[in-house]
Amino acid sequence: MSRVGILSLLLLAHVLAMIPFTQHLRERPAVIKLGYLPSAKVMKLAAPEFSPLLAQLAVTRVLIYYGSLFQQNPALIQRPPEVFNMFKTIERAVQLDPYNMDAYYFAQATFTWEIGRAKDVNQLLKHGIKYRVWDWQLPYYVGFNAAYFLQDYATAATYMKQAAEISGYPFFSRLAARYLSDAGQTDIAIAYLEAMIKEAKDETIRELYLQRLEPLLEARRIEPLVERFRKEHGRLPIDIAELVQAKLLEHAPNDYLGREFVITQQGRVVLKRNPLPMEKIDNQ
8 A cells, every 4th residue: 555545544544533532532521631742843754745634633632622621610620731732732733734724723712811821822823924924813813912911012013013904904003003002901802802702613712712701891890990999099999809898899800710800000900810831741
């Protein structure tokens, strides 16, 4: 049998194995493992003609793994998610196929908020921008991450202008101007999440964005109360509890993971974040 024939059979066997594997992951407790993926260089040498398919299989594998974790109650998860392996698998997927949008979309959805690796995600997205030259979404993601997570407003404005030029949407030019002035971050994040929810194709990712939108809507509701407190007392409240004591707020809210809201020195209301570590996790 020829080399291509053997590789075709192996890939078919892998695809067929994914069906029971998907069901197995759904039924297992949260002590599940993603495991290790060979380097993109090795896989390209073994089967260069199958690089796009191997990339998509890698992304699908991560989606199944992450989806099975996401369906669990966070309090019942017995093992931390394999953050390093997830990221390396996605990274290798785009090395195999730099045009694979699912990989960039997943990285943007999962490694920026709770995991707190917006800088790493932006490097991945910039790699994609070199190839997907027609795609306004990648510079849009880079611009949003630069402004919202990294407070790098000059970079944010540059990439939003690029998104505007590619798409022809003046909305991105207006965002570029707002990023340069560091204005309305909460509203910008809400607009971003609402757009991502509309675009979401995977239900797990859509639900993830919905859960991130809820605390931002709550923050937008609370921020005017912070400003009211400042006007009445000549200073910002120390914390949310002080707003409750002043009877401006009924109770201190939490997000779906039980995290508390805090008030920044600028009077913004944000979630208290404890990002997941990015170091390699032992899979033995």
